[in-house]
Amino acid sequence: MERYDVAIIGTGPAGLEAAITATLRNKKVLLIGPDELSTKLLKAKRIDNYLGLPQISGEELAKKFLEHLKSLNIEITKDRITSIYAMGNYFALQGSPEIYEASTIILATGVVPGKMIPGESEHLGMGVSHCATCDAALYRQKDVIVIGYGKQEEAEVTFLSEIAQSVAYFPQYKTDFTTQGNITVYHEKPVSIETEDFLMQLKTEDNTYSAQGIFVLREAIPANQLLMGLETEGPHVLVDRNMTTNIPACFACGDITGKPYQYIKSAGEGNIAALSAVNYLDKNSEQPL
Numbered sequence: 001m002e003r004y005d006v007a008i009i010g011t012g013p014a015g016l017e018a019a020i021t022a023t024l025r026n027k028k029v030l031l032i033g034p035d036e037l038s039t040k041l042l043k044a045k046r047i048d049n050y051l052g053l054p055q056i057s058g059e060e061l062a063k064k065f066l067e068h069l070k071s072l073n074i075e076i077t078k079d080r081i082t083s084i085y086a087m088g089n090y091f092a093l094q095g096s097p098e099i100y101e102a103s104t105i106i107l108a109t110g111v112v113p114g115k116m117i118p119g120e121s122e123h124l125g126m127g128v129s130h131c132a133t134c135d136a137a138l139y140r141q142k143d144v145i146v147i148g149y150g151k152q153e154e155a156e157v158t159f160l161s162e163i164a165q166s167v168a169y170f171p172q173y174k175t176d177f178t179t180q181g182n183i184t185v186y187h188e189k190p191v192s193i194e195t196e197d198f199l200m201q202l203k204t205e206d207n208t209y210s211a212q213g214i215f216v217l218r219e220a221i222p223a224n225q226l227l228m229g230l231e232t233e234g235p236h237v238l239v240d241r242n243m244t245t246n247i248p249a250c251f252a253c254g255d256i257t258g259k260p261y262q263y264i265k266s267a268g269e270g271n272i273a274a275l276s277a278v279n280y281l282d283k284n285s286e287q288p289l
Contacts, residue, residue, distance in 0.1 A: 003101040004030040006277050007093055009081050010108030010220075012038035013263045014254025016065050017270030018106045018277075023072050025278045030100055031069075032093075034152075035076045037062045038110065039219070041263065050264050061263070080219075082131040084227040086247065096133035104277040107227075107245075107252040108270060109220040111235050111261070117147070119193035120216055121225060127200040128193060128214050130221055132156040135213070136163045142212040144168070145202050147190055151175060153217040157183060160215065168209055170202070223256060243273035249284075251276050 006022045008015045011033030019031040036042070044058030053061065069076070079095040084105060093100040120128055129135040132146070136159065144164045146157050149172050157177075161167045167183045170190060179185050188204035195201060199210045224232045230247055231238045237252040239245055245252050253269035255261045 001099070001101055003090060003103065004028045005102070005281055006030070006104050006106060006274065007032065007091065007100060007102030008106045008108060008274075009033065009093075009226075010110060010254065010256075011035070011076055012041060012108060012110055012254055012266060013065070014256075014266035014270035014273070015106070015108035016069065017267040018108060018253060018274040019074050020068060020072060021271050021274035022278060023074055025274070027278060027281065029074065030077060030102060031074060032077045032079050032081055032095070032100070033109075034219070035078045037065065039150075040110070044263075047263060049262065080131070081226065082134060082221060086227075086229075086250075091249070094131075094134065096131050104249040104251070104280055105227075106243075106270075106273045106277055107223055107237060107250070107256055108254045108266075108273070109223065109226070110255045112218060112220050112222050116222060116225070117190050117193055117216065123193055123195065123200070123214075124225070127195065127212075128216060130216060130218070130225075132160050132215050132217065135215075136160055139164050139213045141165045143210075145200070145209055145211045145214045146170065147172065147202070147214070147216045149173060149218045151177075152219065156215075156217055168202075168211065170204070223252070241272075242276040243269055244276055249277075249280055 005027035007030040008018045009032050019029050022029045041058045047056050081093050083094040085092045090101050090103050091105050140163050143166045145168045147170045154177050157169050161183050169185045188206050191203045200214045202209045223237045224230050236258040237256050239252050239257050243251045243253050251273040253273035254266035
């Protein structure tokens, strides 16, 4: 399996700048995330404080970002990382369904909106999954519940419907996605995830639903769930001025490290994180993590 020098998770300003800097320093880079870039960026009507680009819209800035990537032949791998494992002298990154390897990682996933559902973390891997592509086969001809936080999850719901006996879908966003085939749509807010009589239970503000498995699908997974042992404070990853986390060879940048949530700050931290990763690689090329 190909092993990258730096794996960057996230395609907002922080992740893109990290990829550019690491590439310019002649490192083999894996950039993972949505190829349409940050939803937050695309929705920005006007940005006034991005150096050299006054009064630019988020859509226009995203276009310039993509042009910069193209000029350096940097490709975006469209995937969602659901777990990261420290393997000694490298990291294994579980995608949907690909697995990647990298000597260092940079987390630039942004701040995950909202909190985890009570019971979600406790049952992860024991009836709760964050990856439909990875775990769908475990629920062939069984009943599943899916909680989705973005329209992009609807493709995963359709995929699950082709394998599972039934799919109960709970979109947590405005959508015209309707009941079809073996998919039933419920516009209710999850309150907790529990178990009873060997079944998973989703309790909403209105009802209780049972199934063999529950999929919770978000654009990004909370950092401390993505990489176990990572030190966080609330929704933010703790870093020093070099964007170094408490886990060797793991760096973080952008909104995930804390306020202010601004594009210019995120890009600057992406540059620092990449330089720190490069420095780590140069100093530890023959040493274990």
